[in-house]
Amino acid sequence: xxxxxxxxxxxxxxxxxxxxxxxxxxxxxxxxxxxxxxxxxxxxxxxxxxxxxxxxxxxxxxxxxxxxxxxxxxxxxxxxxxxxxxxxxxxxxxxxxxxxxxxxxxxxxxxxxxxxxxxxxxxxxxxxxxxxxxxxxxxxxxxxxxxxxxxxxxxxxxxxxxxxxxxxxxxxxxxxxxxxxxxxxxxxxxxxxxxxxxxxxxxxxxxxxxxxxxxxxxxxxxxxxxxxxxxxxxxxxxxxxxxxxxxxxxxxxxxxxxxxxxxxxxxxxxxxxxxxxxxxxxxxxxxxxxxxxxxxxxxxxxxxxxxxxxxxxxxxxxxxxxxxxxxxxxxxxxxxxxxxxxxxxxxxxxxxxxxxxxxxxxxxxxxxxxxxxxxxxxxxxxxxxxxxxxxxxxxxxxxxxxxxxxxxxxxxxxxxxxxxxxxxxxxxxxxxxxxxxxxxxxxxxxxxxxxxxxxxxxxxxxxxxxxxxxxxxxxxxxxxxxxx
Amino acid sequence: xxxxxxxxxxxxxxxxxxxxxxxxxxxxxxxxxxxxxxxxxxxxxxxxxxxxxxxxxxxxxxxxxxxxxxxxxxxxxxxxxxxxxxxxxxxxxxxxxxxxxxxxxxxx
Numbered sequence: 001x002x003x004x005x006x007x008x009x010x011x012x013x014x015x016x017x018x019x020x021x022x023x024x025x026x027x028x029x030x031x032x033x034x035x036x037x038x039x040x041x042x043x044x045x046x047x048x049x050x051x052x053x054x055x056x057x058x059x060x061x062x063x064x065x066x067x068x069x070x071x072x073x074x075x076x077x078x079x080x081x082x083x084x085x086x087x088x089x090x091x092x093x094x095x096x097x098x099x100x101x102x103x104x105x106x107x108x109x110x111x112x113x114x115x116x117x118x119x120x121x122x123x124x125x126x127x128x129x130x131x132x133x134x135x136x137x138x139x140x141x142x143x144x145x146x147x148x149x150x151x152x153x154x155x156x157x158x159x160x161x162x163x164x165x166x167x168x169x170x171x172x173x174x175x176x177x178x179x180x181x182x183x184x185x186x187x188x189x190x191x192x193x194x195x196x197x198x199x200x201x202x203x204x205x206x207x208x209x210x211x212x213x214x215x216x217x218x219x220x221x222x223x224x225x226x227x228x229x230x231x232x233x234x235x236x237x238x239x240x241x242x243x244x245x246x247x248x249x250x251x252x253x254x255x256x257x258x259x260x261x262x263x264x265x266x267x268x269x270x271x272x273x274x275x276x277x278x279x280x281x282x283x284x285x286x287x288x289x290x291x292x293x294x295x296x297x298x299x300x301x302x303x304x305x306x307x308x309x310x311x312x313x314x315x316x317x318x319x320x321x322x323x324x325x326x327x328x329x330x331x332x333x334x335x336x337x338x339x340x341x342x343x344x345x346x347x348x349x350x351x352x353x354x355x356x357x358x359x360x361x362x363x364x365x366x367x368x369x370x371x372x373x374x375x376x377x378x379x380x381x382x383x384x385x386x387x388x389x390x391x392x393x394x395x396x397x398x399x400x401x402x403x404x405x406x407x408x409x410x411x412x413x414x415x416x417x418x419x420x421x422x423x424x425x426x427x428x429x430x431x432x433x434x435x436x437x438x439x440x441x442x443x444x445x446x447x448x449x450x451x452x453x454x455x456x457x458x459x460x461x462x463x464x465x466x467x468x469x470x471x472x473x474x475x476x477x478x479x480x481x482x483x484x
Numbered sequence: 485x486x487x488x489x490x491x492x493x494x495x496x497x498x499x500x501x502x503x504x505x506x507x508x509x510x511x512x513x514x515x516x517x518x519x520x521x522x523x524x525x526x527x528x529x530x531x532x533x534x535x536x537x538x539x540x541x542x543x544x545x546x547x548x549x550x551x552x553x554x555x556x557x558x559x560x561x562x563x564x565x566x567x568x569x570x571x572x573x574x575x576x577x578x579x580x581x582x583x584x585x586x587x588x589x590x591x592x
Contacts, residue, residue, distance in 0.1 A: 099572040192552045206550055235558060236551060304535045315512065322513075324585050329578035336588045341515035353514055357505075357524055358531060360512040371535070376548030378541055383549060416530050432552020457552070 001026065002162040003478070006071060006219045009165055013060055013070040020060065020070030024053040024114050027072045031117065031163050034484060037144060040158040042077050042135045043085045043118040052114045059112050067222050069112030074158050074167035077118040078125055079210075080199040081105045084115070088201045089123040089133040089151075092327045092347035102199025103231045104168060104210050111226045116164045120154030123349045124318065125175055125203045127151050128421045129411065132351040137408055140183060141481040142447055146405040149179030155213050156183035161484045166214035166223055170200060172207045173306055174400075174425025177437035180213055181400035181450020184439045186467065186477060187213040188220045191457050192432035193238035196231030204313035205236075207306075207429045216477050217438065217467035221245040224460060240458070248465040254288035256466065259393030261296045264424055270403045272443030277399050280440035280451045280470070284397075287469055292393045296385040301378050302427040303419055308362050308375035309430075314352075315359025321347065354415060383431040386454075395466055396454040399424055400437040404447035424452060434460050438467045439476040448476075499529045 001023075004012070012018050028046050035041050049072070056070035080086045080098035082105075087093045101109065108115065122132040130138040130153030138153040140146040141161040148157040152169030156179035159167050169176040171189035180187030188211045195210040202208060212223030224245040231237045258281070265274070281291065323329035323343030330342035348356070362371035389396060402423060411418045428435040433454055440451035451470075455463040471477045500508075505525045509516045516524065570583060579586040 096576055099569065099576060232558075232560065238553065238555075239558075298541075301538060301541065304537045307531060308535055308538070319513075323578060324587055325573075326576045327578075333588065336590050337513070338515075339588055340513040344513050345515040348514075353512075354524070354527060354531075356512050356514065357508050357528060361500075361504075361508045361528070364508065364511060371538075373548050374538055374541075374543060376550060377543035377546040378538055380546050380549035381541070381543070383552065414530075415527055416534055419531075419534070 002030065003480070005216060006068065006165055006214070006222045009071050010067050010069070014065055016060070020053040020056040020114060021050060023070065024049055024072050024116070027116055027164060034161055034163060038139050038141060038157050038161055038163075039136050040120055040138050040154040040161065040163060041074070041117045042087055042089070042120050042154070045084065045117065048083065049114055049116055056112045056114060066111050068108070068226055070114065071165050072114040072116040073108055074116045074119050074155060074164035075105065075108070076152055076155050076168050076170060077121055078170050078201050079105050079168065080201070081115060081118070084118060086118065086201075087135070088125070089121040089135060090348065090352070091134040092321050094134070094328060096326055100199060103196035103233065104227055105199065107226050107229070113226070119152070119158055119167060122151035122153065123352050124201065124314070125151040125170060125172055126314070126351050126355055128174070128178060128418050129406070130154065130179075131408065132349055134349060139408075140405045141484045142184065143405070143445065146407050146447065147182065149182035149401070149405065151175040151179075152187075152213060153179045156180055156185055156187070159183070159185045159213055159215060160481060162480065166212060166219050168210060168227070169213045170208060170210050171429065172203050172310060173429050174422040176211050176213060177400050177425050177435055177450065177452060178422060180437040181452075182405040182448065184448030184476070184479060184481075185213060185215055186217055186220055186436065186438045187211065188224065188436040188460065188464070189428065189434060190224070190228060190460055191434045193236050194228050194458070194460070196229070196234040196237045198231055198233040202317040204310040205317060206313060207310060209429070216471055217464045218246070218249060220436075221249060221461075221464045224464075243461060245461050245464055248461045249468045251465050252288060253284070253466065253469050256284070256289040256395070257292050257393040258284055258289050259292045259294040259389050259396040261294050261299065261389070261396060261398060263296050263299050264398030268402050268423065269399055270443065273399050273401070273403060273449050276441030276443060276449035277451060281397065283470060283473060287473060294389045294392060294396065296389060296427065298378065298381045298385050299427045302382060302430055303423055305375045305378045305382065305430060306422070306426045307358065307419060308371050309379065311355040311359035312363050312372050313359070315356045315363065318348075318352070318356055323347070351415070379430045382427050386431045386433060390456045395459075395463060398452050400450035400452040401425075404443040404445065404449060428454055433457060434463060436463055436467060438470065439479070441476055500525055500532070
């Protein structure tokens with residue numbers, strides 16, 4: 001049952017072969033057994049999950065079930081969920097029981113899905129290894145001495161260890177794709193504006209985007225049908241017609257043009273990763289695709305541009321945490337300014353404070369044009385490279401991450417080394433394009449390798465088709481970590 | 485292609501002083517001890533070394549990009565759409581009294 005797809009689970013529930021309460025209890029038992037060694041969840045609330053399951057069973061009995069009704073889905077702890085502790089991985093929100101639902105949470109509730117728990121994450125989604133969480137690091141189910149990636153590392157570990165049927169993530173610079181790659185699962189970051197950011201705790205608002213993480217492209221398509229859609233409460237939500245993201249899954253790939261950016265295959269990528277990516281490209285050729293050599297000359301500037309723009313927007317967004325209206329307040333202080341300074345210094349972890357400092361500096365008087373505006377200009381150059389590339393190809397492929405999962409503590413002391421692990425994913429956020437990662441083999445130490453698929457704007461259904469056809473021809477996505 | 489040159493611009497080449505970092509910490513409302521200021525200074529200088537790469541890029545005539553879809557800001561009718569949920573929202577506040585958020589005395 002833990003290997004069943006979302007479609008199989010939905011069919012079983014509608015055929016009354018299993019009830020949602022039974023299914024949810026199976027997952028809760030598995031979480032109780034395995035979560036202590038993985039630390040993938042910050043909050044588990046069996047009572048609330050089972051109450052939802054009971055309601056789902058009533059809906060199933062009434063014959064008004066949707067595709068995901070009754071299916072247990074885990075939610076990244078960045079999404080506000082009414083009456084659930086919502087921490088965003090931070091001490092700052094250690095006591096924040098959300099008074100309202102994020103749009104994404106409402107969408108899953110309306111679909112009748114079960115909220116199975118809130119997954120661990122890097123604090124305020126700032127990190128690539130899940131080591132910045134106030135609630136302790138998540139362990140990679142393939143090797144618990146290694147990181148799961150970040151920031152959606154709890155989600156990735158939970159999906160890989162079969163602790164939930166599927167789960168949500170968010171991606172500002174690679175936070176869905178990189179942990180998906182490092183944990184051997186599938187993840188999709190949609191086009192910026194496709195999923196509402198309402199109630200999703202803000203990191204860098206011009207880059208943040210929610211998306212699904214699961215065990216197959218087919219599962220991601222069903223999740224997208226729930227998550228995507230216009231929401232007037234998010235000023236950057238896009239007004240578009242409702243799509244069925246499963247519609248193209250079964251189309252053949254004959255004639256597909258795959259662009260390979262030479263910059264993604266230059267130095268920096270591990271030889272074990274390169275081998276798995278090359279094998280995946282060879283498989284696509286067998287499926288009827290043709291290869292086009294392309295160039296993204298400005299993509300190498302993505303990391304510096306990102307580390308100006310994201311901290312700048314973060315320093316502005318995180319100014320709301322002042323110890324007055326919600327969250328942590330220091331126990332002792334002298335006056336108002338002292339209360340702000342101590343509450344923020346004690347409530348935020350080191351990485352979050354570092355990024356607030358960078359952002360405050362680049363936005364301060366005299367530096368705004370030299371840093372922030374300059375970075376925004378280069379951002380356009382990076383986006384234009386993709387526009388040019390898509391004149392010659394349908395999708396772009398390359399590695400998701402330069403290496404497989406590294407060991408806990410390995411990059412802890414050097415922020416620059418950690419930032420460089422996002423080198424292949426960041427350009428996609430800057431351009432606002434959809435990107436995904438699917439498992440395509442194993443590298444050194446038998447750790448999973450992820451293939452990144454980058455699509456043109458709003459081409460999610462096509463990308464899911466491209467991923468699904470590969471997953472019909474290979475079985476990397478159905479491999480499970482041993483001993484889990 | 486982007487012409488790559490060594491960074492010469494003063495803004496990018498300079499490293500932050502202790503006073504600079506203290507000023508940023510004050511603007512960011514983050515209490516920091518002298519040793520934390522020093523750690524922060526070293527890490528920020530490392531990160532600004534990474535960022536300095538931007539300086540060599542010719543961006544003359546390139547419009548800054550804030551969002552990928554260049555859309556106009558959506559407007560809505562100027563009317564009240566939210567109901568009052570003061571009790572629910574104040575339930576998560578550190579200190580409230582009679583419907584007000586309490587902070588340390590500001591006016592003597």
